Amino acid sequence: MNIGDVAERAGLPPKTIRYYEEIGLVRPERMPNGYRRFRDRDLHKLRFLGRARALGFSIEDCRTLMDLYEDESRESAQVKALAEEHLQxxxxxxxxxxxxxxxxxxxxxxxxxxxxxxxxxxxxxxxxG
Amino acid sequence: MNIGDVAERAGLPPKTIRYYEEIGLVRPERMPNGYRRFRDRDLHKLRFLGRARALGFSIEDCRTLMDLYEDESRESAQVKALAEEHLQxxxxxxxxxxxxxxxxxxxxxxxxxxxxxxxxxxxxxxxxG
DNA sequence: TATAGGGGTTCCAGCCACTGGAAGCTCAAG
DNA sequence: CTTGAGCTTCCAGTGGCTGGAACCCCTATA
Structure with missing residues:
Protein backbone atom coordinates (compact mmCIF):
# COMPACT_ATOMS: atom_id res chain seq x y z
CA MET A 1 0.00 0.00 0.00
CA ASN A 2 1.09 3.55 -0.74
CA ILE A 3 0.45 6.29 1.76
CA GLY A 4 -2.70 7.41 -0.02
CA ASP A 5 -4.26 3.96 0.18
CA VAL A 6 -3.42 3.41 3.81
CA ALA A 7 -4.60 6.92 4.62
CA GLU A 8 -8.00 6.22 3.15
CA ARG A 9 -8.28 2.83 4.83
CA ALA A 10 -7.16 4.11 8.20
CA GLY A 11 -9.21 7.28 7.95
CA LEU A 12 -6.20 9.52 8.59
CA PRO A 13 -4.64 12.21 6.38
CA PRO A 14 -1.34 11.32 4.70
CA LYS A 15 0.30 14.23 6.50
CA THR A 16 -0.67 12.77 9.84
CA ILE A 17 0.72 9.39 8.88
CA ARG A 18 4.04 10.93 7.85
CA TYR A 19 4.08 12.70 11.17
CA TYR A 20 3.40 9.44 13.00
CA GLU A 21 6.34 7.92 11.21
CA GLU A 22 8.51 10.88 12.13
CA ILE A 23 7.77 10.40 15.82
CA GLY A 24 8.23 6.66 15.57
CA LEU A 25 4.65 5.41 15.92
CA VAL A 26 4.79 3.49 12.65
CA ARG A 27 7.78 2.28 10.67
CA PRO A 28 6.74 1.55 7.09
CA GLU A 29 9.29 0.10 4.72
CA ARG A 30 10.48 1.92 1.63
CA MET A 31 10.22 0.91 -1.97
CA PRO A 32 13.16 1.39 -4.35
CA ASN A 33 11.68 4.67 -5.58
CA GLY A 34 11.57 6.09 -2.06
CA TYR A 35 7.82 5.66 -1.57
CA ARG A 36 6.65 4.31 1.76
CA ARG A 37 5.27 0.77 1.65
CA PHE A 38 2.60 0.00 4.27
CA ARG A 39 1.84 -3.56 5.25
CA ASP A 40 -1.38 -4.79 6.84
CA ARG A 41 0.36 -4.59 10.16
CA ASP A 42 0.99 -0.87 9.66
CA LEU A 43 -2.61 -0.30 8.66
CA HIS A 44 -3.70 -2.13 11.78
CA LYS A 45 -1.48 0.07 13.91
CA LEU A 46 -2.76 3.23 12.26
CA ARG A 47 -6.35 2.24 12.86
CA PHE A 48 -5.48 1.53 16.47
CA LEU A 49 -3.91 4.97 16.74
CA GLY A 50 -6.86 6.63 15.06
CA ARG A 51 -9.28 5.07 17.50
CA ALA A 52 -7.17 5.90 20.52
CA ARG A 53 -6.78 9.50 19.34
CA ALA A 54 -10.52 9.69 18.75
CA LEU A 55 -10.99 8.78 22.40
CA GLY A 56 -8.79 11.74 23.26
CA PHE A 57 -5.66 9.90 24.34
CA SER A 58 -2.48 11.92 23.90
CA ILE A 59 0.16 10.77 21.46
CA GLU A 60 2.32 9.58 24.34
CA ASP A 61 -0.61 7.64 25.79
CA CYS A 62 -1.17 6.12 22.37
CA ARG A 63 2.44 5.05 22.28
CA THR A 64 2.06 3.40 25.67
CA LEU A 65 -1.18 1.72 24.65
CA MET A 66 0.43 0.36 21.50
CA ASP A 67 3.35 -0.94 23.51
CA LEU A 68 0.95 -2.63 25.90
CA TYR A 69 -1.06 -4.01 23.01
CA GLU A 70 2.04 -5.60 21.55
CA ASP A 71 3.29 -6.84 24.88
CA GLU A 72 1.73 -10.27 25.33
CA SER A 73 2.62 -10.32 28.99
CA ARG A 74 1.04 -6.98 29.86
CA GLU A 75 -1.20 -6.68 32.87
CA SER A 76 -4.63 -5.34 32.03
CA ALA A 77 -4.41 -3.27 35.20
CA GLN A 78 -1.89 -1.03 33.46
CA VAL A 79 -4.24 -0.39 30.58
CA LYS A 80 -7.13 0.23 32.90
CA ALA A 81 -5.13 2.65 35.01
CA LEU A 82 -4.17 4.66 31.95
CA ALA A 83 -7.77 4.71 30.74
CA GLU A 84 -9.06 5.74 34.14
CA GLU A 85 -6.58 8.55 34.37
CA HIS A 86 -7.64 9.79 30.97
CA LEU A 87 -11.29 9.43 31.88
CA GLN A 88 -10.68 11.59 34.91
CA GLY A 129 -14.83 40.87 41.29
CA MET B 1 2.56 49.55 39.19
CA ASN B 2 5.36 47.24 38.10
CA ILE B 3 4.58 44.06 36.24
CA GLY B 4 4.72 41.97 39.41
CA ASP B 5 2.11 44.10 41.14
CA VAL B 6 -0.26 44.16 38.23
CA ALA B 7 0.24 40.44 37.71
CA GLU B 8 -0.84 39.72 41.24
CA ARG B 9 -3.80 42.08 41.08
CA ALA B 10 -4.96 40.81 37.72
CA GLY B 11 -4.34 37.18 38.61
CA LEU B 12 -2.16 36.62 35.57
CA PRO B 13 1.51 35.56 35.35
CA PRO B 14 3.98 38.29 34.35
CA LYS B 15 4.97 36.21 31.34
CA THR B 16 1.41 36.27 30.10
CA ILE B 17 1.19 40.02 30.53
CA ARG B 18 4.38 40.55 28.54
CA TYR B 19 2.92 38.32 25.88
CA TYR B 20 -0.29 40.36 25.85
CA GLU B 21 1.77 43.48 25.34
CA GLU B 22 3.68 41.82 22.54
CA ILE B 23 0.47 41.06 20.66
CA GLY B 24 -0.91 44.51 21.37
CA LEU B 25 -3.63 43.76 23.92
CA VAL B 26 -2.17 46.17 26.46
CA ARG B 27 0.21 49.07 25.97
CA PRO B 28 1.82 49.96 29.27
CA GLU B 29 4.13 52.95 29.44
CA ARG B 30 7.81 52.64 30.26
CA MET B 31 9.73 54.16 33.14
CA PRO B 32 13.15 55.72 32.56
CA ASN B 33 14.83 52.48 33.68
CA GLY B 34 12.98 50.45 31.06
CA TYR B 35 10.48 48.88 33.45
CA ARG B 36 6.86 48.75 32.32
CA ARG B 37 4.51 51.09 34.18
CA PHE B 38 0.93 49.88 34.46
CA ARG B 39 -1.88 52.35 35.14
CA ASP B 40 -5.26 51.47 36.61
CA ARG B 41 -6.59 51.42 33.08
CA ASP B 42 -4.12 48.67 32.15
CA LEU B 43 -5.03 46.67 35.22
CA HIS B 44 -8.67 47.03 34.28
CA LYS B 45 -7.95 45.76 30.79
CA LEU B 46 -5.95 42.83 32.09
CA ARG B 47 -8.72 41.79 34.43
CA PHE B 48 -11.17 42.03 31.55
CA LEU B 49 -8.87 39.82 29.49
CA GLY B 50 -8.45 37.36 32.31
CA ARG B 51 -12.18 36.99 32.73
CA ALA B 52 -12.81 36.63 29.02
CA ARG B 53 -10.06 34.03 28.73
CA ALA B 54 -11.51 32.19 31.74
CA LEU B 55 -14.76 31.94 29.79
CA GLY B 56 -12.79 30.29 27.02
CA PHE B 57 -12.80 33.12 24.49
CA SER B 58 -9.87 33.02 22.09
CA ILE B 59 -7.31 35.80 22.13
CA GLU B 60 -8.79 37.22 18.94
CA ASP B 61 -12.26 37.13 20.46
CA CYS B 62 -10.86 38.91 23.50
CA ARG B 63 -9.42 41.57 21.26
CA THR B 64 -12.78 42.05 19.61
CA LEU B 65 -14.58 42.14 22.96
CA MET B 66 -12.17 44.77 24.25
CA ASP B 67 -12.67 46.84 21.13
CA LEU B 68 -16.42 46.59 21.58
CA TYR B 69 -16.09 47.43 25.24
CA GLU B 70 -14.19 50.60 24.40
CA ASP B 71 -16.48 51.53 21.55
CA GLU B 72 -19.25 53.59 23.09
CA SER B 73 -21.38 53.25 19.99
CA ARG B 74 -21.23 49.44 19.80
CA GLU B 75 -24.37 47.45 19.28
CA SER B 76 -24.93 44.87 21.98
CA ALA B 77 -26.07 42.52 19.21
CA GLN B 78 -22.45 42.21 18.11
CA VAL B 79 -21.35 41.17 21.57
CA LYS B 80 -24.22 38.76 21.91
CA ALA B 81 -23.50 37.18 18.53
CA LEU B 82 -19.89 36.60 19.48
CA ALA B 83 -20.88 35.11 22.81
CA GLU B 84 -23.47 32.86 21.20
CA GLU B 85 -20.99 31.60 18.68
CA HIS B 86 -18.56 30.79 21.44
CA LEU B 87 -21.29 29.15 23.49
CA GLN B 88 -22.06 26.94 20.54
CA GLY B 129 -14.80 -1.41 12.76
C1' DT C 1 7.55 11.29 -27.74
C1' DA C 2 6.10 15.15 -25.23
C1' DT C 3 3.22 16.38 -21.73
C1' DA C 4 -0.26 16.69 -18.30
C1' DG C 5 -1.96 15.03 -14.15
C1' DG C 6 -2.06 12.90 -9.92
C1' DG C 7 0.50 10.50 -7.01
C1' DG C 8 4.72 10.61 -3.96
C1' DT C 9 9.06 12.90 -1.39
C1' DT C 10 11.49 16.42 1.78
C1' DC C 11 11.80 20.50 4.44
C1' DC C 12 10.30 24.71 6.56
C1' DA C 13 6.88 27.59 8.68
C1' DG C 14 2.78 28.36 11.22
C1' DC C 15 -1.07 27.44 14.35
C1' DC C 16 -2.58 28.69 19.73
C1' DA C 17 -1.43 30.71 24.02
C1' DC C 18 1.65 30.61 26.52
C1' DT C 19 5.98 28.79 29.36
C1' DG C 20 10.87 27.92 30.58
C1' DG C 21 15.32 29.40 30.70
C1' DA C 22 19.52 32.12 29.89
C1' DA C 23 21.99 36.37 30.23
C1' DG C 24 22.09 40.66 31.90
C1' DC C 25 20.24 45.16 34.17
C1' DT C 26 18.08 47.75 38.40
C1' DC C 27 16.97 48.57 42.88
C1' DA C 28 16.39 48.30 47.99
C1' DA C 29 18.13 46.29 52.26
C1' DG C 30 21.70 44.96 55.33
C1' DC D 1 29.64 46.45 48.85
C1' DT D 2 27.18 42.65 48.36
C1' DT D 3 23.12 40.02 48.11
C1' DG D 4 18.92 38.85 46.24
C1' DA D 5 14.57 39.90 44.29
C1' DG D 6 12.63 41.70 40.42
C1' DC D 7 12.90 43.51 35.97
C1' DT D 8 14.53 43.35 30.87
C1' DT D 9 15.12 40.84 26.20
C1' DC D 10 15.49 36.95 23.33
C1' DC D 11 15.19 32.21 21.92
C1' DA D 12 13.22 27.70 22.10
C1' DG D 13 9.71 24.43 23.16
C1' DT D 14 4.95 22.69 24.00
C1' DG D 15 0.93 19.27 21.01
C1' DG D 16 -0.49 17.57 17.07
C1' DC D 17 -0.78 18.44 13.29
C1' DT D 18 -1.41 21.42 8.70
C1' DG D 19 -0.17 24.29 4.61
C1' DG D 20 2.88 25.19 1.15
C1' DA D 21 6.98 25.12 -1.78
C1' DA D 22 9.97 22.62 -4.64
C1' DC D 23 10.93 18.60 -6.57
C1' DC D 24 10.53 13.43 -8.13
C1' DC D 25 7.79 9.31 -10.09
C1' DC D 26 4.43 7.03 -12.83
C1' DT D 27 0.69 6.48 -16.05
C1' DA D 28 -2.33 7.94 -19.76
C1' DT D 29 -3.20 10.39 -23.63
C1' DA D 30 -2.45 13.55 -28.01
Missing part, protein backbone atom coordinates in the same frame (compact mmCIF):
# COMPACT_ATOMS: atom_id res chain seq x y z
CA UNK A 89 -9.04 14.23 32.72
CA UNK A 90 -12.05 14.17 30.42
CA UNK A 91 -14.39 14.56 33.36
CA UNK A 92 -12.39 17.51 34.63
CA UNK A 93 -12.46 19.12 31.23
CA UNK A 94 -16.21 18.61 30.92
CA UNK A 95 -16.76 20.13 34.36
CA UNK A 96 -14.71 23.14 33.39
CA UNK A 97 -16.58 23.61 30.13
CA UNK A 98 -19.90 23.24 31.88
CA UNK A 99 -18.96 26.00 34.23
CA UNK A 100 -18.11 28.21 31.30
CA UNK A 101 -21.35 27.27 29.65
CA UNK A 102 -23.37 28.09 32.74
CA UNK A 103 -21.85 31.54 33.08
CA UNK A 104 -21.91 32.28 29.40
CA UNK A 105 -25.44 31.11 28.72
CA UNK A 106 -26.64 33.19 31.63
CA UNK A 107 -24.90 36.22 30.18
CA UNK A 108 -26.24 35.56 26.70
CA UNK A 109 -29.77 35.29 28.03
CA UNK A 110 -29.41 38.57 29.89
CA UNK A 111 -28.25 40.52 26.84
CA UNK A 112 -31.05 41.91 24.70
CA UNK A 113 -28.76 41.98 21.66
CA UNK A 114 -30.06 44.93 19.71
CA UNK A 115 -28.60 48.13 18.29
CA UNK A 116 -28.07 49.79 21.66
CA UNK A 117 -24.64 49.77 23.32
CA UNK A 118 -25.80 48.63 26.75
CA UNK A 119 -24.55 45.08 27.29
CA UNK A 120 -24.55 42.92 30.42
CA UNK A 121 -21.92 40.64 28.91
CA UNK A 122 -19.37 43.43 28.67
CA UNK A 123 -20.42 44.73 32.07
CA UNK A 124 -19.71 41.35 33.59
CA UNK A 125 -16.34 41.02 31.90
CA UNK A 126 -15.41 44.50 33.08
CA UNK A 127 -16.40 44.09 36.69
CA UNK A 128 -13.42 43.49 38.94
CA UNK B 89 -18.41 25.96 20.27
CA UNK B 90 -18.41 25.08 23.97
CA UNK B 91 -21.53 22.99 23.55
CA UNK B 92 -19.97 21.14 20.63
CA UNK B 93 -16.85 20.48 22.63
CA UNK B 94 -18.85 19.20 25.59
CA UNK B 95 -20.84 16.90 23.33
CA UNK B 96 -17.64 15.52 21.87
CA UNK B 97 -16.11 14.95 25.29
CA UNK B 98 -19.28 13.30 26.53
CA UNK B 99 -19.13 10.87 23.67
CA UNK B 100 -15.55 10.04 24.56
CA UNK B 101 -16.56 9.66 28.17
CA UNK B 102 -19.40 7.31 27.33
CA UNK B 103 -17.21 5.02 25.28
CA UNK B 104 -14.30 5.18 27.63
CA UNK B 105 -16.21 4.63 30.84
CA UNK B 106 -17.91 1.65 29.27
CA UNK B 107 -14.52 0.23 28.35
CA UNK B 108 -13.08 0.92 31.78
CA UNK B 109 -16.00 -0.83 33.43
CA UNK B 110 -15.58 -3.86 31.21
CA UNK B 111 -11.87 -4.30 32.04
CA UNK B 112 -11.18 -6.34 35.14
CA UNK B 113 -7.81 -4.63 35.57
CA UNK B 114 -5.71 -7.34 37.14
CA UNK B 115 -2.41 -9.05 36.37
CA UNK B 116 -3.71 -10.95 33.35
CA UNK B 117 -3.10 -9.68 29.81
CA UNK B 118 -6.67 -10.03 28.57
CA UNK B 119 -8.07 -6.51 28.12
CA UNK B 120 -11.32 -5.37 26.47
CA UNK B 121 -9.94 -1.84 26.15
CA UNK B 122 -7.11 -2.95 23.90
CA UNK B 123 -9.44 -5.31 22.06
CA UNK B 124 -11.74 -2.42 21.28
CA UNK B 125 -8.94 -0.17 20.10
CA UNK B 126 -7.62 -2.95 17.90
CA UNK B 127 -10.87 -3.89 16.25
CA UNK B 128 -11.15 -2.50 12.77
Missing amino acids: AINDKIAQLEEMRATLSHLVRSCHGDDRPDCPILRDLAQS | AINDKIAQLEEMRATLSHLVRSCHGDDRPDCPILRDLAQS
Whole structure:
Protein backbone atom coordinates (compact mmCIF):
# COMPACT_ATOMS: atom_id res chain seq x y z
CA MET A 1 0.00 0.00 0.00
CA ASN A 2 1.09 3.55 -0.74
CA ILE A 3 0.45 6.29 1.76
CA GLY A 4 -2.70 7.41 -0.02
CA ASP A 5 -4.26 3.96 0.18
CA VAL A 6 -3.42 3.41 3.81
CA ALA A 7 -4.60 6.92 4.62
CA GLU A 8 -8.00 6.22 3.15
CA ARG A 9 -8.28 2.83 4.83
CA ALA A 10 -7.16 4.11 8.20
CA GLY A 11 -9.21 7.28 7.95
CA LEU A 12 -6.20 9.52 8.59
CA PRO A 13 -4.64 12.21 6.38
CA PRO A 14 -1.34 11.32 4.70
CA LYS A 15 0.30 14.23 6.50
CA THR A 16 -0.67 12.77 9.84
CA ILE A 17 0.72 9.39 8.88
CA ARG A 18 4.04 10.93 7.85
CA TYR A 19 4.08 12.70 11.17
CA TYR A 20 3.40 9.44 13.00
CA GLU A 21 6.34 7.92 11.21
CA GLU A 22 8.51 10.88 12.13
CA ILE A 23 7.77 10.40 15.82
CA GLY A 24 8.23 6.66 15.57
CA LEU A 25 4.65 5.41 15.92
CA VAL A 26 4.79 3.49 12.65
CA ARG A 27 7.78 2.28 10.67
CA PRO A 28 6.74 1.55 7.09
CA GLU A 29 9.29 0.10 4.72
CA ARG A 30 10.48 1.92 1.63
CA MET A 31 10.22 0.91 -1.97
CA PRO A 32 13.16 1.39 -4.35
CA ASN A 33 11.68 4.67 -5.58
CA GLY A 34 11.57 6.09 -2.06
CA TYR A 35 7.82 5.66 -1.57
CA ARG A 36 6.65 4.31 1.76
CA ARG A 37 5.27 0.77 1.65
CA PHE A 38 2.60 0.00 4.27
CA ARG A 39 1.84 -3.56 5.25
CA ASP A 40 -1.38 -4.79 6.84
CA ARG A 41 0.36 -4.59 10.16
CA ASP A 42 0.99 -0.87 9.66
CA LEU A 43 -2.61 -0.30 8.66
CA HIS A 44 -3.70 -2.13 11.78
CA LYS A 45 -1.48 0.07 13.91
CA LEU A 46 -2.76 3.23 12.26
CA ARG A 47 -6.35 2.24 12.86
CA PHE A 48 -5.48 1.53 16.47
CA LEU A 49 -3.91 4.97 16.74
CA GLY A 50 -6.86 6.63 15.06
CA ARG A 51 -9.28 5.07 17.50
CA ALA A 52 -7.17 5.90 20.52
CA ARG A 53 -6.78 9.50 19.34
CA ALA A 54 -10.52 9.69 18.75
CA LEU A 55 -10.99 8.78 22.40
CA GLY A 56 -8.79 11.74 23.26
CA PHE A 57 -5.66 9.90 24.34
CA SER A 58 -2.48 11.92 23.90
CA ILE A 59 0.16 10.77 21.46
CA GLU A 60 2.32 9.58 24.34
CA ASP A 61 -0.61 7.64 25.79
CA CYS A 62 -1.17 6.12 22.37
CA ARG A 63 2.44 5.05 22.28
CA THR A 64 2.06 3.40 25.67
CA LEU A 65 -1.18 1.72 24.65
CA MET A 66 0.43 0.36 21.50
CA ASP A 67 3.35 -0.94 23.51
CA LEU A 68 0.95 -2.63 25.90
CA TYR A 69 -1.06 -4.01 23.01
CA GLU A 70 2.04 -5.60 21.55
CA ASP A 71 3.29 -6.84 24.88
CA GLU A 72 1.73 -10.27 25.33
CA SER A 73 2.62 -10.32 28.99
CA ARG A 74 1.04 -6.98 29.86
CA GLU A 75 -1.20 -6.68 32.87
CA SER A 76 -4.63 -5.34 32.03
CA ALA A 77 -4.41 -3.27 35.20
CA GLN A 78 -1.89 -1.03 33.46
CA VAL A 79 -4.24 -0.39 30.58
CA LYS A 80 -7.13 0.23 32.90
CA ALA A 81 -5.13 2.65 35.01
CA LEU A 82 -4.17 4.66 31.95
CA ALA A 83 -7.77 4.71 30.74
CA GLU A 84 -9.06 5.74 34.14
CA GLU A 85 -6.58 8.55 34.37
CA HIS A 86 -7.64 9.79 30.97
CA LEU A 87 -11.29 9.43 31.88
CA GLN A 88 -10.68 11.59 34.91
CA ALA A 89 -9.04 14.23 32.72
CA ILE A 90 -12.05 14.17 30.42
CA ASN A 91 -14.39 14.56 33.36
CA ASP A 92 -12.39 17.51 34.63
CA LYS A 93 -12.46 19.12 31.23
CA ILE A 94 -16.21 18.61 30.92
CA ALA A 95 -16.76 20.13 34.36
CA GLN A 96 -14.71 23.14 33.39
CA LEU A 97 -16.58 23.61 30.13
CA GLU A 98 -19.90 23.24 31.88
CA GLU A 99 -18.96 26.00 34.23
CA MET A 100 -18.11 28.21 31.30
CA ARG A 101 -21.35 27.27 29.65
CA ALA A 102 -23.37 28.09 32.74
CA THR A 103 -21.85 31.54 33.08
CA LEU A 104 -21.91 32.28 29.40
CA SER A 105 -25.44 31.11 28.72
CA HIS A 106 -26.64 33.19 31.63
CA LEU A 107 -24.90 36.22 30.18
CA VAL A 108 -26.24 35.56 26.70
CA ARG A 109 -29.77 35.29 28.03
CA SER A 110 -29.41 38.57 29.89
CA CYS A 111 -28.25 40.52 26.84
CA HIS A 112 -31.05 41.91 24.70
CA GLY A 113 -28.76 41.98 21.66
CA ASP A 114 -30.06 44.93 19.71
CA ASP A 115 -28.60 48.13 18.29
CA ARG A 116 -28.07 49.79 21.66
CA PRO A 117 -24.64 49.77 23.32
CA ASP A 118 -25.80 48.63 26.75
CA CYS A 119 -24.55 45.08 27.29
CA PRO A 120 -24.55 42.92 30.42
CA ILE A 121 -21.92 40.64 28.91
CA LEU A 122 -19.37 43.43 28.67
CA ARG A 123 -20.42 44.73 32.07
CA ASP A 124 -19.71 41.35 33.59
CA LEU A 125 -16.34 41.02 31.90
CA ALA A 126 -15.41 44.50 33.08
CA GLN A 127 -16.40 44.09 36.69
CA SER A 128 -13.42 43.49 38.94
CA GLY A 129 -14.83 40.87 41.29
CA MET B 1 2.56 49.55 39.19
CA ASN B 2 5.36 47.24 38.10
CA ILE B 3 4.58 44.06 36.24
CA GLY B 4 4.72 41.97 39.41
CA ASP B 5 2.11 44.10 41.14
CA VAL B 6 -0.26 44.16 38.23
CA ALA B 7 0.24 40.44 37.71
CA GLU B 8 -0.84 39.72 41.24
CA ARG B 9 -3.80 42.08 41.08
CA ALA B 10 -4.96 40.81 37.72
CA GLY B 11 -4.34 37.18 38.61
CA LEU B 12 -2.16 36.62 35.57
CA PRO B 13 1.51 35.56 35.35
CA PRO B 14 3.98 38.29 34.35
CA LYS B 15 4.97 36.21 31.34
CA THR B 16 1.41 36.27 30.10
CA ILE B 17 1.19 40.02 30.53
CA ARG B 18 4.38 40.55 28.54
CA TYR B 19 2.92 38.32 25.88
CA TYR B 20 -0.29 40.36 25.85
CA GLU B 21 1.77 43.48 25.34
CA GLU B 22 3.68 41.82 22.54
CA ILE B 23 0.47 41.06 20.66
CA GLY B 24 -0.91 44.51 21.37
CA LEU B 25 -3.63 43.76 23.92
CA VAL B 26 -2.17 46.17 26.46
CA ARG B 27 0.21 49.07 25.97
CA PRO B 28 1.82 49.96 29.27
CA GLU B 29 4.13 52.95 29.44
CA ARG B 30 7.81 52.64 30.26
CA MET B 31 9.73 54.16 33.14
CA PRO B 32 13.15 55.72 32.56
CA ASN B 33 14.83 52.48 33.68
CA GLY B 34 12.98 50.45 31.06
CA TYR B 35 10.48 48.88 33.45
CA ARG B 36 6.86 48.75 32.32
CA ARG B 37 4.51 51.09 34.18
CA PHE B 38 0.93 49.88 34.46
CA ARG B 39 -1.88 52.35 35.14
CA ASP B 40 -5.26 51.47 36.61
CA ARG B 41 -6.59 51.42 33.08
CA ASP B 42 -4.12 48.67 32.15
CA LEU B 43 -5.03 46.67 35.22
CA HIS B 44 -8.67 47.03 34.28
CA LYS B 45 -7.95 45.76 30.79
CA LEU B 46 -5.95 42.83 32.09
CA ARG B 47 -8.72 41.79 34.43
CA PHE B 48 -11.17 42.03 31.55
CA LEU B 49 -8.87 39.82 29.49
CA GLY B 50 -8.45 37.36 32.31
CA ARG B 51 -12.18 36.99 32.73
CA ALA B 52 -12.81 36.63 29.02
CA ARG B 53 -10.06 34.03 28.73
CA ALA B 54 -11.51 32.19 31.74
CA LEU B 55 -14.76 31.94 29.79
CA GLY B 56 -12.79 30.29 27.02
CA PHE B 57 -12.80 33.12 24.49
CA SER B 58 -9.87 33.02 22.09
CA ILE B 59 -7.31 35.80 22.13
CA GLU B 60 -8.79 37.22 18.94
CA ASP B 61 -12.26 37.13 20.46
CA CYS B 62 -10.86 38.91 23.50
CA ARG B 63 -9.42 41.57 21.26
CA THR B 64 -12.78 42.05 19.61
CA LEU B 65 -14.58 42.14 22.96
CA MET B 66 -12.17 44.77 24.25
CA ASP B 67 -12.67 46.84 21.13
CA LEU B 68 -16.42 46.59 21.58
CA TYR B 69 -16.09 47.43 25.24
CA GLU B 70 -14.19 50.60 24.40
CA ASP B 71 -16.48 51.53 21.55
CA GLU B 72 -19.25 53.59 23.09
CA SER B 73 -21.38 53.25 19.99
CA ARG B 74 -21.23 49.44 19.80
CA GLU B 75 -24.37 47.45 19.28
CA SER B 76 -24.93 44.87 21.98
CA ALA B 77 -26.07 42.52 19.21
CA GLN B 78 -22.45 42.21 18.11
CA VAL B 79 -21.35 41.17 21.57
CA LYS B 80 -24.22 38.76 21.91
CA ALA B 81 -23.50 37.18 18.53
CA LEU B 82 -19.89 36.60 19.48
CA ALA B 83 -20.88 35.11 22.81
CA GLU B 84 -23.47 32.86 21.20
CA GLU B 85 -20.99 31.60 18.68
CA HIS B 86 -18.56 30.79 21.44
CA LEU B 87 -21.29 29.15 23.49
CA GLN B 88 -22.06 26.94 20.54
CA ALA B 89 -18.41 25.96 20.27
CA ILE B 90 -18.41 25.08 23.97
CA ASN B 91 -21.53 22.99 23.55
CA ASP B 92 -19.97 21.14 20.63
CA LYS B 93 -16.85 20.48 22.63
CA ILE B 94 -18.85 19.20 25.59
CA ALA B 95 -20.84 16.90 23.33
CA GLN B 96 -17.64 15.52 21.87
CA LEU B 97 -16.11 14.95 25.29
CA GLU B 98 -19.28 13.30 26.53
CA GLU B 99 -19.13 10.87 23.67
CA MET B 100 -15.55 10.04 24.56
CA ARG B 101 -16.56 9.66 28.17
CA ALA B 102 -19.40 7.31 27.33
CA THR B 103 -17.21 5.02 25.28
CA LEU B 104 -14.30 5.18 27.63
CA SER B 105 -16.21 4.63 30.84
CA HIS B 106 -17.91 1.65 29.27
CA LEU B 107 -14.52 0.23 28.35
CA VAL B 108 -13.08 0.92 31.78
CA ARG B 109 -16.00 -0.83 33.43
CA SER B 110 -15.58 -3.86 31.21
CA CYS B 111 -11.87 -4.30 32.04
CA HIS B 112 -11.18 -6.34 35.14
CA GLY B 113 -7.81 -4.63 35.57
CA ASP B 114 -5.71 -7.34 37.14
CA ASP B 115 -2.41 -9.05 36.37
CA ARG B 116 -3.71 -10.95 33.35
CA PRO B 117 -3.10 -9.68 29.81
CA ASP B 118 -6.67 -10.03 28.57
CA CYS B 119 -8.07 -6.51 28.12
CA PRO B 120 -11.32 -5.37 26.47
CA ILE B 121 -9.94 -1.84 26.15
CA LEU B 122 -7.11 -2.95 23.90
CA ARG B 123 -9.44 -5.31 22.06
CA ASP B 124 -11.74 -2.42 21.28
CA LEU B 125 -8.94 -0.17 20.10
CA ALA B 126 -7.62 -2.95 17.90
CA GLN B 127 -10.87 -3.89 16.25
CA SER B 128 -11.15 -2.50 12.77
CA GLY B 129 -14.80 -1.41 12.76
C1' DT C 1 7.55 11.29 -27.74
C1' DA C 2 6.10 15.15 -25.23
C1' DT C 3 3.22 16.38 -21.73
C1' DA C 4 -0.26 16.69 -18.30
C1' DG C 5 -1.96 15.03 -14.15
C1' DG C 6 -2.06 12.90 -9.92
C1' DG C 7 0.50 10.50 -7.01
C1' DG C 8 4.72 10.61 -3.96
C1' DT C 9 9.06 12.90 -1.39
C1' DT C 10 11.49 16.42 1.78
C1' DC C 11 11.80 20.50 4.44
C1' DC C 12 10.30 24.71 6.56
C1' DA C 13 6.88 27.59 8.68
C1' DG C 14 2.78 28.36 11.22
C1' DC C 15 -1.07 27.44 14.35
C1' DC C 16 -2.58 28.69 19.73
C1' DA C 17 -1.43 30.71 24.02
C1' DC C 18 1.65 30.61 26.52
C1' DT C 19 5.98 28.79 29.36
C1' DG C 20 10.87 27.92 30.58
C1' DG C 21 15.32 29.40 30.70
C1' DA C 22 19.52 32.12 29.89
C1' DA C 23 21.99 36.37 30.23
C1' DG C 24 22.09 40.66 31.90
C1' DC C 25 20.24 45.16 34.17
C1' DT C 26 18.08 47.75 38.40
C1' DC C 27 16.97 48.57 42.88
C1' DA C 28 16.39 48.30 47.99
C1' DA C 29 18.13 46.29 52.26
C1' DG C 30 21.70 44.96 55.33
C1' DC D 1 29.64 46.45 48.85
C1' DT D 2 27.18 42.65 48.36
C1' DT D 3 23.12 40.02 48.11
C1' DG D 4 18.92 38.85 46.24
C1' DA D 5 14.57 39.90 44.29
C1' DG D 6 12.63 41.70 40.42
C1' DC D 7 12.90 43.51 35.97
C1' DT D 8 14.53 43.35 30.87
C1' DT D 9 15.12 40.84 26.20
C1' DC D 10 15.49 36.95 23.33
C1' DC D 11 15.19 32.21 21.92
C1' DA D 12 13.22 27.70 22.10
C1' DG D 13 9.71 24.43 23.16
C1' DT D 14 4.95 22.69 24.00
C1' DG D 15 0.93 19.27 21.01
C1' DG D 16 -0.49 17.57 17.07
C1' DC D 17 -0.78 18.44 13.29
C1' DT D 18 -1.41 21.42 8.70
C1' DG D 19 -0.17 24.29 4.61
C1' DG D 20 2.88 25.19 1.15
C1' DA D 21 6.98 25.12 -1.78
C1' DA D 22 9.97 22.62 -4.64
C1' DC D 23 10.93 18.60 -6.57
C1' DC D 24 10.53 13.43 -8.13
C1' DC D 25 7.79 9.31 -10.09
C1' DC D 26 4.43 7.03 -12.83
C1' DT D 27 0.69 6.48 -16.05
C1' DA D 28 -2.33 7.94 -19.76
C1' DT D 29 -3.20 10.39 -23.63
C1' DA D 30 -2.45 13.55 -28.01
